[in-house]
Amino acid sequence: MSSKSSKSRGKSSSKGGAATPKSKSSSSGSGGDRTPNPVNQVYKSSGGQRNFMHSYGLKMHNHGDVEESKSIAEAFAKHDKKCISRDIQDPSSLILSTPEYPTGIPKSQSMMVLSGRSVAATLLVAAVSLLAITVDATPLWFDRIYVLIFENTDYSAAIADPNFSKWAANGKLLTNYHGVAHPSQPNYIAMVAGSTLGVTTDGNVNLSNMNLVDLLEAAGVSWRSYSENYTQLSSSPNCNLATTIGSATCPNSGSKGKTNLYARKHNPLISFTDVQTSSSRCNNIVPATNLAVDKANNAIPQVVLYVPNQCNDGHDPGVTYAGRFLDNFMTSTFTGNAITGRTLVVITFDENSGTSGNQIYTALVPFGSLSITVGSTDNTNFNHYSLLKTIEQNFGTGNLGLNDVTASAFNFP
Structure with missing residues (x-):
């Protein structure tokens, strides 16, 4: 990764900075290849609130005072260039464990794991809160990314279709891109979790693992998942965990009869428990009709997941x-x-x-960006x-910290 791409690019806020957190435990097991990240860190406060610091590492000295703690926080902020203040309701419950120092912190000092009523932990939190340094950062290549997902089609069949071919010609075609599993659901999970x-x-799964939403929110990046024929519940949190919603006979579907329109297996974020139980996050799992409303209100988020129905x-x-749907949507x-x-x-x-x-x-289709050469291909x-x-x-x-x-x-310029 180039030095340019490694810089902080998400929008920051006084409540969050970029993160490189560790995976949480999964209620369904820990399948999929797991590649540990040497600079992961997570710190937790009481009440189950998770807070994530950025991916450059931070160690506490085991004999630091206020000034030393402040110097650590300043070095971290200088390295990270993001807001590092955090809302820690109970500093005595802070747990901090990380393997590396940012530039400016003496490497001769030992790391300590903080828990209980550690004075050093309290000093660090106080120093970080006092600094509250915020520096706006521009996203690296794109201000907004949409992901539009279709179903169960060979590469050769898709590129032969005139509409899929048309939109590939309006951007960059990735000629060596692969799914990671069969059947459908593991692929959707992989897109947002770094593992199946x-x-x-x-079948329905309820996963307690870290996911893309955790990263985006910690970095102050807005997001929303739009699913066709999905309906929200009337009570909060309003995530609808139904397996399917609605049915119809799709045009040109032969003798298949009625199909379920919305399918939870294609709406990956709703399968994570830290989404299901959060009112604010459930408010971002919405019917696809909300996209037109958000567009009219100039409220399109920075990351959009759009899931068509099964027709x-x-x-x-x-x-x-x-x-045909793709062309009309675009x-x-x-x-x-x-x-x-x-x-x-x-x-x-x-x-x-x-299965072979x-x-x-x-295809990667740009609007208002010079980061893609229109009509190009990439065989990576x-x-x-x-x-x-x-x-x-x-x-x-x-x-x-996974795949x-x-x-x-x-690849972008």
Whole structure:
């Protein structure tokens, strides 16, 4: 990764900075390759509140005073260039453990793990809170990233479709992009968690692992997941955990009969317990009709996950029908005030139609950006972890410490 791409790029706030946290334990096991991140750190406050510091490392001295703690915080802030203040309701419950020093902290001092009523921990929190240093940062390549996901189609079939081919020609076609698993759901989980997390079926799962939302919110990056035919509950938190919602007979679907329109297996963020139990996060898991409202209000978030229903994603009627939906979506969505700054639309599929190779179509379509040469191709070996890595690098969020660490981010000038 270049020195440019390693800089902090997410928007910061007084409540959060970029993060490179460790994975939380999973209720469904810890499947998938796990690559430990040498600079992960997590600190926790009472009441289950999680706070995440940035990915450059911080150690406490085991005999520090106020001035020493302040110098540590200043060195960290200088290195991170983000807001480092945190709302710690009970500093005595702070737990801090991390393997490396940022520039400016003496390496001769030993690391300590803080818990209980550690005076040093309290001093550090006080020093950090006093500094409250905030420096705005511009995203690396794009101000906004949309991810639009289709279903179960071979690369060759997608690129042969006139509409998918058209939009590839309007951006960069990734000719060596692959899904990471079969069936559908593990691929969706991988896009937002850096691992399939042991998920091997399309059945409902409730995962306690770290995920993309944790990174984005810690870095002050706005997000929203729009799913067609999804409906929110009337009570808070209003995440609807139904397996399916609505049904219809899709056009051109032959004798398949009615299909379920919304499918939870295609809405990955709702399967994480720290989303399900949060009113604010559930408010960002919304019906797709909200996209037009957000567009009209100039309120499109920085990261958008858009999930078509199981007709429009090609699940039942096939790639031709999905291609028509794609063309209509692109031409109707990316006009007028939806284009503010540099926007990237990632058009991808979850998996191919079989089990061999799992190569899938993925195109990167820019609006208002010179970071992509229109009509170009890239034969680098990418997968869903590359998509996650690109979002992380673009907004400077740090990583989840899993397959997103070793994945190749998309190539931009």
